[in-house]
Amino acid sequence: MINLDVKEGSLERAFESFKNYSVDGYKTSVGTATNAKGRSEITAFPELMTFYVNRVELKDGRLSKNNSKFEYPQVLQFNRQKDRFEYKLDKDCEEV
DSSP states (O other), X not given: OEEEEGGGOBHHHHHHHHHEEEEEEEEOTTSOEEXXXXXXXXXXXXXXXXXXXXXXXXETTEEEEOOOOOBOOSSOEEETTTTEEESSOOTTEEEO
16 A cells, blocks of 8 residues: 655655655664655556545644645556656557
């Protein structure tokens, strides 16, 4: 399952955020706190790919639902060479 944040507004932006993320307060092996940066990649597609659009956020210590608009196409095309979703089909895209 790929967790997408509704605050990003679209599948494309949320997927980019999912791929390139940071971990605040990461502790290194010597105990130093730092902001670690990570990257996720799809190397092989599963038979079923699930996206979860996270609409829950913490505000003033309480859970709140974010009803912001989130755009996504009816058919997803993924460009493996560019490692991103495309809204227009071209020769490097495949339907997901």
